[in-house]
Amino acid sequence: MIRFEPVIALAQIFITQQIASLFGATGTVILLKNIFNQGSQTLVNIIFAVVLTLGLFVTASVYLKGNNIAENTQHLATEYISTYKLLNELNNYLIEQERFLNATLTLENSRDEKVTNQAVFQKPNKVIDTLVINLGDNPSLKIVVNNLKELNRVNSQLLGYIEKKDANKQLTAEYLNTISKIRIATKQELQSLIDFVDLKVGNSKNEILTGVSNVKLFVLLYGIATFIISYVIVKAIAIFKANNVDTQRLSLFPSRNPNPVFSLDHQNNVTYANPACGLLLKRLSLPVGQTHLLVDNNIKFYQDEIMADVDTQSTSFEYQINQLFFQCNLYSLEDRKEWDIHLTDITARKAVEKELSYRASHDPETGLKNRYELEKTVADLCQSSQEFSFGLLEIRSFSQLLTGQGLTAASTVMNEVADVIREIICGFNVLECSVYHLGEKSFALISKQNANKGQIYSLVREIEEKVSNTSFYCHYEVRLDYGFSCFPAHGNDYSSLHKSALAALDKSASSEDKRHIVFNPELGERLRYQQQLIEDMRLAISNANFELYFQPQLDLRTGKVTGAEVLIRWQRNAEWMSPAEFIPLAEKAGLIDILGDWILHTSCQKARNLVDLGLEDLVIAVNISPLQFGRKDFLAKVQHVLEDTGLPSKNLELEITEGVIIYNEQETIATLESLKKLGVKLAIDDFGTGYSSLSYLKKFNIDKLKIDQSFVRNIQHENADQSIVRTIIELGRNLSLTLIAEGVEEQEQLNILKSMGCDEIQGYFFSRPLPEQEFIEFVQQQRGSY
Incomplete structure (x- = not known):
């Protein structure tokens, strides 16, 4: 039994490639889905059956046509051609009979010749017998047969009559006339038979020629079909071989795959x-x-x-x-x-992934869990309603360590502190604590128990004892501040618990008293007060409810007012707020930038008013916070304020603290140099209170040093303060800097500073901070007295 599946598969492959060449890869995919995936097998089977049927049909047609041609040719050769000859032969016999009669009538022939010629009349009988066999029951042939019989009868009578001696010519003529009529009629019928045979021969010829043409056409079609089928088969075999190679390659893929x-x-x-x-x-x-x-x-x-x-x-x-x-x-x-x-x-x-997960959840230096893990842990504990304690630990004066010893030393100390806390926490199993690293100087503790104050104090004492007995890098003396809050008493989420712990931390750091390390209602009230103060401050900034006061600065050599330091004042709920109270809050709340910009712009406006009043030589000093100075757009902002207000740059002095100029030294140098190019004066505020190296004084282009009031307050009683102030003044003179002392409140203080060579002073002894109009009147009055 013949199997068509391989042939059909090859046909599908061939058709696929042909379609791909016509329609492209995308068109092929779509078309093949519509053909091969939707009745393709039936379609290919039909096509194959049609091709096979066509071949059988051509073969059968050629065979039948060949047989038909052979039959027609045989029939033409054996029947129609012989019949045609017999009819011509019969016609010749009639002519011969006519010639015989003519000879007989002339009486020129001998008797023997007459007898011989009489045999001519017998020859047509044999031909007639053969024609009857070939033509069958033909009407014309019947007429011819009857005419020949009649002709033979009349001929016989004529011949018998002629042999008589007394033959009558008239009667002979009648016989001949009769014979002639019969012969003419016979010839007409013979001609009809000849025409009939000619028609048959022509039809046979046409049939043979048509058959030959059809055979040629069928042979041509069969040849074309055979070529197409052969081409398809050859192409299919080639594709099959190619696909067989791909199949073999695919079959080797698992065995050569490096993966199991x-x-x-x-x-x-x-x-x-x-x-x-x-x-x-x-x-x-x-x-x-x-x-x-x-x-x-x-x-x-x-x-x-x-x-x-x-x-x-x-x-x-x-x-x-x-x-x-x-x-x-x-x-x-x-x-x-x-x-x-x-x-x-x-x-x-x-x-x-494990390493990335670890890095995402742990501090890279200390290896402790980070803020993200802390917030996640607190959220999970709050969700479970489990009571727990939340603590914050912070290295005190870490910024001074960073500025004084550098980043490497600070980082080393921070890691050592982390090790101390980790060691204490691991050994302190009572509270089931875990420790987290929140920032460069901050840590957090989570106790899965709601620890009481006694347990917390016990934990703090152990940490303090361990810290005091540890020798840290650079022999730095580490001191820690603490703040704790409890869930749910002090907050029900991470934000509120962190705020409560931070309030306790701030209180502990400011009071030097470890009794305040746990959040309490008083701290809560203080926290709420600060939060309200921050909100009121936001509103006051947007409504410009602040005021600027001017504290005059006196030149000790000339006795004239040389300028003033701008001080901010805020009247809240009919009460004056101390800058020492709201400025730190502004820094924590992120409001110091906006507030500082307002102070700088307003100070320059008022300084411009002083210049317009004829006080061109007054220099107005404005304090710049570290955050404000550290902004990348600070220089551009100063330049814009000067242009906007029209204040000459020589009338503006910017006061910065020592801490500002220590960070990012190169950027600070570039900023200070740019400010000097603008013509702005620069002063270092609270000089002597920092822990930085004095080498920066020769690197930075500074105009003035302000001696902090903490050294002036007891200068008349403390030799140490006198030595410090004298040293600062001598240092300033050697560097060609102007020296100004803050917080001068007594005559004796003024005399000492003047004797040491201090250039300027400011303080309540000379004048308290004044509102703008009072300051103008004070300067005008003071200058009018000279």
Whole structure:
């Protein structure tokens, strides 16, 4: 039995390639989906059947036409041509009979010749017999036969009459006339028969020629069909060979795949395993050939998932074998009732993910969990309604350590403190604590118990004792501040608990009293007051409810007012707020930038008013916060304010603290040089209170040093203060700097400073801070007295 499936498959491949060449890859995909995926097998079967039927039809037609031509040719040769000859022969006999009669009538022939010639009349009988056989029951032939019989009868009578001696010529003529009529009639019928035979011969000829033409056409079509079929078969074989190579290559893919590939039957028995499976078994120190040991224990679960979802034929999951991690791709082969499993070693990726996860949740230096983990832990504990304690720890004066010893020293000390806290926490099992690193100087503690004050104080004492007995890098003396809050008494989420602990931390740091390390209602009231103060400050900034006061500065040599320091004042609820109270809050709340910009712009406006009043030589000093100075647009902002207000730059002095110029030294130098190019004067405020090196004084282009009031307050009583102030003044003179002392309140203080060579003073002894109009009147009056 002939099998058409291979031929059909080859035809499908060939048709696919031809369609691809016509429609392109995209068109081919769409077209093949419509053809091969929707009744393609039936269509190809029909095409193949048509081609096969065409071949059989051509073969049968050629065979039948050949037989027909042969029959027509044989019939023409054996029947019509012989008949045509017999008719001509019969016609010749009639002519011969006519010649015989003419000879007889002349009486020139001898008797023997007459007898011989009489045999002529007998010859047509044999021809007639053959024609009857060939032509059958033909009307014309019947007439001819009858005429010949009549002609023979009359001829016989004529011949008998002629032999008589007394023959009558008239009667002979009548006989001849009769014979002539019969012969003419016979010739007419013979001509009809000849025409009939000619027609038959012509028809046969046409049929033969038509048959030959059809045979030629069928042979041509058959040749074309044979060529097409041969071409298709040759192309299909070529494609089959090419696809066979691809198939062989694909069949080699699993065996050459470096990743393990194996198959399971419906009972999860291993039916195939590539060589990589054996290598993996060796790597895992498992018996070679035991590929089933690589199958995940939960494989049935994933197989059921695939079987339950009709739209899913595969799934992917991860699992571990000994120390290695794998990604498993599971494929369902429904037609074979098997499962294919492809394993990919993701151990390295897992290690990277673990490292990234660790880095995302831990501080890279101390190895402690970071703020993200702290917030997550607090959120989980709050969600579970479990009571717990939240603590903050902070290294005191860390910024001074950073500026004085540098980043490396500060980082080392911070790591050492982290080790101390970790060690204490690990040994202090009562509170079930965990420690977190929040920033360069801040740590947090979480106790999964709602610790009482006694337990918290006990923990703090242990930490303090350990810190005091530890020798830190650079022999730095570490001091820690603490603040604790409890859930739910002091807050119900991370934000509120952090605020409460931060309030306790600030109180502890400011009071030097560890009794305030746990949040209490008083601290809560203070926190709420500060929050309200911040909100009121926001409103006051937007409504410009602040005022600027001017504290005059006196030149000790000339006795004239040389300028004034601008001081901000805020009247809240009919009460004056101290800058020492709201400025730190503004810094914490992120309002100092906006407030500082307002102070700078307003100060320049008022300074311009002084210049317009004829006080061109007054210099107005404005304090610049570290945050404000550290902004990248600070220089541009100063330039814009000067241009906007029209204030000459020589009338503006910017006061910065020592801490400002220590950070980002190169950027600070560039900013100060740019300010000097604008013509702005620069002063260092609260000089002597910092811990930075004095070498910066020769690096930065400074105009003035302001001696902090803490050294002036007891200068008449404390020799140490006198020595410090004298040293600062001498240093300033050597660097050609102007010296001004703050907080001068007594005559004796003024005399001492003047004797030391101090250039200027400011303080209540000379004048308290004055509103703008009073300051103008004070300067005008003071200058009018000279």
